[in-house]
């Protein structure tokens with residue numbers, strides 16, 4: 001992949017951000033409300049400068065059909081860019097199974113299980129720690145990122161990497177995988193909203 005001069009590779013960026021334990025700039029959390037099958041954004045933190053740019057280039061604003069929080073880009077990202085780490089506590093299968101038994105359903109969705117070097121591991125992001133990766137919503141039809149395992153000093157880190165270019169104002173999404181997620185079975189109306 002050809003890199004812009006001075007720009008670190010996604011793997012290097014991921015390693016740097018995972019080491020600091022901080023999210024990179026360029027994202028906003030917005031609250032989305034679903035009412036009668038349609039959805040709207042309740043609170044926007046996007047700066048006016050960015051809003052102006054979106055308005056100029058986008059004929060439409062957002063299609064949203066979910067509720068709760070979502071993570072939105074407020075800058076442009078290229079395909080292959082490192083976006084965010086799905087941060088949390090790295091635990092083994094035994095501990096993961098235990099927590100699956102004791103956690104409420106609302107917390108279980110924050111447990112990300114994956115295979116690493118032939119072992120089942122889990123990042124438990126149930127704790128509200130202010131990080132953004134744990135707030136990224138599912139889209140199995142047209143996601144703009146995917147979750148990659150990036151190994152830093154022998155430890156696996158779950159990192160969201162852009163799968164296409166992402167414009168300011170777009171919600172960051174990835175495919176949560178093939179489970180029967182309840183929201184996927186609902187027929188949700190898609191409504192356009194302008195602000």
Ligand SMILES: C[S@@+](CC[C@H](N)C(=O)[O-])C[C@H]1O[C@@H](n2cnc3c(N)ncnc32)[C@H](O)[C@@H]1O
Nearest residue numbers: 066067068069109110134135136137138139183
């Ligand atoms: C890892 S959390 C994502 C952040 C979450 N929206 C929040 O406000 O905490 C996963 C939860 O988000 C919601 N969610 C994620 N993707 C969704 C989607 N496509 N449609 C509806 N709800 C979704 C579901 O409630 C799910 O249990």
